[in-house]
Structure formats: structure tokens, C-alpha cells
Amino acid sequence: MKKSVIITAGGIGKRMGSDLPKQYLEVCGLPILMHTINRFYDYDKTFEIIISLPSSFIGFWKELCQKHGFEIPHSIVEGGKERYHSIQNALKNATGEIVLVHDAVRPLVNDFTIENVINKAIEDGAAVPVLPIKSTLRKGTKNESKHIDRANYWEVQTPQAFRAEILREAYLIEFSSKVTDDASLVEASGKKVQLTEGNEENIKITTPFDLKLVEFFMKK
Template sequence: MKQSVIITAGGIGKRMNSDLPKQYIPVNGLPVLMHTIKKFYQFNSEIQIVISLPKDFIELWRKLCLEYDFKIPHEITEGGKERYHSIKNALKKVTGDIVMVHDAVRPLVSLQTISNVIDQAEVKGAAIPVLPVKDTLRKGNSENSQHQDRSEFWIVQTPQAFKLELLNEAYKIPYSSSVTDDASLVEAMGRQVFLTEGNEENIKITTPIDLKLVEFLMGK
């Protein structure tokens, strides 16, 4: 099956204490977003790569591609008000039978994790990579809380993978702030989402500490 990936790069870096959004910050010789694109190209050099960028940063991205002589083929689509709208816009360009949606600031996704979600989505329609929760969990507030069975909980990563017709159908559902990712939108249709194994290095860069950890892991 032909594969596509939508890489969402809409963050503006509020928690990074940086004027430059985290996806454009250089790490190990390249901006974070370029590392992420390279990973999917490494997985499949014929994959369709669509990146969703805020309108105000499209020109910056083009300048960075020239500055770093970055020539991996990809298409650009303008982001929307919320992540939902950005993905819906990007889906208009998607041509693959299987489409993945991935965070731009997860440059250390493994090739095995990508393979896992594609294989599962090809068979079952929808798949997401997860890791088991290691820490003890409690639910409640500072005055009233209860222990939770962590074996029933999972940490969700990206890329999330879907058959294209399924994701297109899901995005006919009107926007709601309660839908936080593509899998929850597919579930809102009454469809099951299946779990696959993620990788621990697949960190989402959100804070300066995350960035330092990714720099360290890339250096290794």
C-alpha cells in the first residue's frame, strides 16, 4: 500500500522560553523538523511527506531549507486555527492508502515504531504506538485521591496510522476541544483503535529539558 505522512508543525514554543518555535531549533546540525522528515524518508524514500505549517512560518521554513540545502521531497500545507483544522487541510493533499499523522517535534521515532503502526493499520484500519506507564498513578486532588491500576493505562505517541478513507470519514465530524488526537476522533465514529509498541526515545520536545535529552540521545 502507498504511504503518506502528515507532519504537524504548528507549535509556537510557549513552554520553550524561545522566540523560535521548537521545530526550527537546530539540534545536532539540523532543525528538529528536518530530523523528523529524514526519519520517514529513511523508512521509505517513496513516502509522501506533507508538513503542516502556520502561515507566518512558511517563508522561514523555505529559507531554512535553502540554508541547510535540505532537498528531501515534501509538500507544504497551511495550518489552521487548531490542530484539527490543520490535519483536515493537509488531508486534501494526501494520496497514500495508509496515512500517518506525526508530531514534528518527535524526531527520534524509530523505524520499527513506524513499521508497527503501518502494519497494524493495513490490517485493522487504525493503530497508535504506546508505551506502558511505569510510574504509580493516583486520581483526584490534593485532599482526596485514589490509587489507579497503571496496567490499564498507556502513554500515547505518534505516528498514528489509519486507512485514508477511515481518517477522511473521521474528519467529517465537527471540531470539538474534547478531541485531542486523531485516534480519539476515529473512536468518536465508533471505530476501534489498536495499540502497537512505541519506542522510549520517541520523546515529544515540549520543554528545554526535553530538548537537552534529545540532543544527548542524538549524540549517542
């Protein structure tokens, strides 16, 4: 069964405190986005890899590929105003029967997580990797709050995986800022989303601390 992965790389990384968007920052000699592409290529070299980039960074990305001799096959689509529009554009180029959507700044997703979510999508149509919440949770404001049971909550990761027709149907729904990921959109279309086990190293790089943590794991 042919598989496509859409890697979204449109973030500007305000919380990183860097002029360069975080997906282009180098860790262990390569930009983060290249590490992420490597993960899917290493898992399955037949993966159709599609990168969604802001138009203003497409030339810069091509220069980085030339600089690093990066030759893993991938196609580039121009990102839209919001993540929703970027995925919508990329879906037009995806030819896989199973389509994964992954954050560019999660370079430590492992084979276990990728395989689990693909198999569950094949079986049930839509799946996302999650981890149980470890911290105690409270709901409310600083002045008034109450404890809530963390057993009912999960931390969601990517890649999220879908049968292509299910994801395409979901993207016929109009954009809403309330929908924060592809699984939410698929649920809004009336489909169920199954949960699979993620991996703890699959960190989304958002802050300088996250970057240091990812670098530590890569060096190990």
C-alpha cells in the first residue's frame, strides 16, 4: 500500500528567540527538517515525501539542500495562510492510499510510532500517536481551580495517519481556528480517530530547551 507523508514546515518559531525559523536550525550538522525527512526515508524508502514551505523560504531550502548535499527525493508545495491551507495544498499532490501528516520539528519520531499509526490507519481509517499525561492537572484560573483526572487525557503527537479519502473529505470542511490538527478535522467530518502509542523522544521543538534536549538525544 503506497504511503505519502506531508511534512509541515511553515512555522516561524517565535518562542525560539531566533531570526531563523526553527526547522532550519542545525542540530548535529544538519537542519532539523532534514533530520525529520531522514526518519521517514530510513523507515521506508518508498515513502512519497511532500514538504509544505512558505513561498519565501522555498529558495532558501533549495540552497540548504545544495549546501548539505541532501538528495533524498521529496517534492515541495507552497504553504498557505494557515496550516489548514498548507495541508490542503499538499493533499493535491499526495498519491498515497495512506497519508501521514507530520510536524517538521519532530525529528525524533521512531519506527515504532510510525508503524503503529500506519497500521491503525489501514485498519480503522484514522489514527494518532499519543502519550499518557504524567503531570498532575488542574483546571481553572490561578485564583480558582480544581483537580482533574489525568487518566482521561492524552498528549497528542504526529505523524497522524489517515486513509487518503478520509482526509480529503475532512478538508472539504471550511477552515476554523478552533480545529488545531488533522484528527480534529477528521472528527468534525464524522469519522472516529483511534489512538496508538507514541514515543517520548518525539518532542516538538518549540523552545531553546527543547532544542537542547533533541540535540542530547541525537548525540546519544
